[in-house]
Every structure is written in C-alpha cells, then in structure tokens.
Amino acid sequence: MSGVIVTNPPRAAAEDVEALAAFGVATVSEAMGRTGLLGTGLRPIQQGVRVAGTAVTVLSWPGDNLMIHAAVEQCGEGDILVVTTTSPSTDGMFGELFATALQQRGVKGLVIDAGIRDTRELREMDFPAWSRAVSAQGTVKATGGSVNVPVVIGGQVIRPGDVILADDDGVVVVPRERARETAERSGAREAKEAGSRAAFLDGELGLDRYGLRDTLERLGVEYKTYEEYAGEGS
Structure with a gap:
C-alpha cells in the first residue's frame, strides 16, 4: 500500500472551533440536521471531557501504526488526531508514548476507529481519547498509508481541517466551511x-x-x- 502525506491543509478558523467547543455533540449534530455523528462504536476512555479541534487524518493498514508516527509531524496546536484503517482493526495502535509526543505539540485529543492501549496512563495525562476498542495487542511499522486525506468513519467523511467535537455522547464532524454557521445554529x-x-x-x-x-x-x-x-x- 503506497500513500501520501499532505502538508498544510486548510483548517477551520480557530475562533469558530472555539465557538463550537461551547456545545455538546448532540446539540451540534441536531443543529446540522441530525448529521455528522461518527456512530455509536467510538467510546471515550474517560468521562466528563469535551474537546473540539481541527482534524489531522490518518489512513493506516490494520495492525500497523507507521502512519501515526508520520502524522505526529503534521499535528499542531488545536488539532485532534483522527485515525482509521483500510479494513476493520481492534489492535492497540496508540498508547502513552504517542500521547506524550502529541501533547507536547498542543494536540487536544485522539479519535481512532481501531484499538487503543495505555488507557490508565492516558487518563492520568489528561489526554482524551475516543476509540473503537481497547486492546493491549501491539502493532508493526511496515506498511505505507496516508496522512491528511479524506477518511470515512461511521459513514461520515472527515477531511483534514474539519472540526471534530467529542464528549461523553460520542463524536461529530463539522465541515470546516460550516463551522461558523453551525456554531450560530447551536447557540x-x-x-x-x-x-x-x-x-x-x-x-x-x-x-x-x-x-x-x-x-x-x-x-x-x-x-x-x-x-x-x-x-x-x-
């Protein structure tokens, strides 16, 4: 599997992301006409946390976290890392060391349509995450993939720079062009x-x-x- 790493994609305006952060996932989805939800399979490893940020997307081979390493370099202040795989996977692709690197870069959290591990450490670090599964199963670093390309989770397309909002109820994506309008409708x-x-x-x-x-x-x-x-x- 070959791939591509896209640098400096357009992002939603920081003030619009901040405005959306004031609202819950349910409110934002309703404000968009009951759309944007990434499904019921993504669950938080913590409770009582809400985050909003711009998506840095990763498309990986199942059981291979090479492209997460590549994505860290593309992440910056206010981003949320969004990871999915080319076919279903529950392997623990992300853990405490990744979170340490991302937290240092100002990343707000993780949404992964696969497995996660080191959940206790992540909670202690206050690094919020939403995942499909929790698994101690390790991964390899052997197959190419892509960073900052459109990905699909739960039937929803997430593009780099779109707004991701996540809380105890789940995860919703807001297209970057609709961020301001959606914040106003949510209010x-x-x-x-x-x-x-x-x-x-x-x-x-x-x-x-x-x-x-x-x-x-x-x-x-x-x-x-x-x-x-x-x-x-x-």
Whole structure:
C-alpha cells in the first residue's frame, strides 16, 4: 500500500472551533440536521471531557501504526488526531508514548476507529481519547498509508481541517466551511432549550409545550381509564 502525506491543509478558523467547543455533540449534530455523528462504536476512555479541534487524518493498514508516527509531524496546536484503517482493526495502535509526543505539540485529543492501549496512563495525562476498542495487542511499522486525506468513519467523511467535537455522547464532524454557521445554529438551539428547561421546571409538560396532544389525536392514540382498558379484554 503506497500513500501520501499532505502538508498544510486548510483548517477551520480557530475562533469558530472555539465557538463550537461551547456545545455538546448532540446539540451540534441536531443543529446540522441530525448529521455528522461518527456512530455509536467510538467510546471515550474517560468521562466528563469535551474537546473540539481541527482534524489531522490518518489512513493506516490494520495492525500497523507507521502512519501515526508520520502524522505526529503534521499535528499542531488545536488539532485532534483522527485515525482509521483500510479494513476493520481492534489492535492497540496508540498508547502513552504517542500521547506524550502529541501533547507536547498542543494536540487536544485522539479519535481512532481501531484499538487503543495505555488507557490508565492516558487518563492520568489528561489526554482524551475516543476509540473503537481497547486492546493491549501491539502493532508493526511496515506498511505505507496516508496522512491528511479524506477518511470515512461511521459513514461520515472527515477531511483534514474539519472540526471534530467529542464528549461523553460520542463524536461529530463539522465541515470546516460550516463551522461558523453551525456554531450560530447551536447557540440558537441551546437558547430554545433553555426556554423549555425553564418551562419544565415550572411544571409544564412537553405534551403541551410542543403541541403533542394534537399529534396523539391525529395518530389515533386514545386515553382510557384502567377500568375501560381492562374491560375490553373480558
């Protein structure tokens, strides 16, 4: 497998990434029309952490982390390393030594559609990571691949410089051209949710706030007392 290492790709503006960092993955995905989620298979090795950064992408051979080594050189302040493989892999391709090198370069975290190891050390270092698997299985450094090319995870295309946002709920990608618009839409959505939260704290029901009683009626859902319901089966 040959490959390519692309240098200095365009990146989303730092102020737009910072704006998106204020919102959760669910809010951002909803603001984009329920798109951008990288699937349910990527899980955090820590809890209570949210990161946002620009993607440096890696396409590797399964069980081979050579291209992660190559990608470290391409990473800088505010980036998130995004790794996937040419076919499914759960080998532990990334660990504490990689995290040390990336942290020194200002990288905010890792998203890997494969295995990760040294998870205790990564938590102690405060280096957040989301992975497909946790595995102590080691890897080789023998096959070419690519860095900073478009990759696909969970059916979503991630290009270098796109915004990656990750938290306890998962990972979402925001195309770099849509970063500012998505941040604005996310803010509007949070403001709307704040109004609903206040209403629910005041005792209002979602059935009434969202006009869902009419929806139930339109769908033919009926209210019956227990006696009425029980009597139908006798």
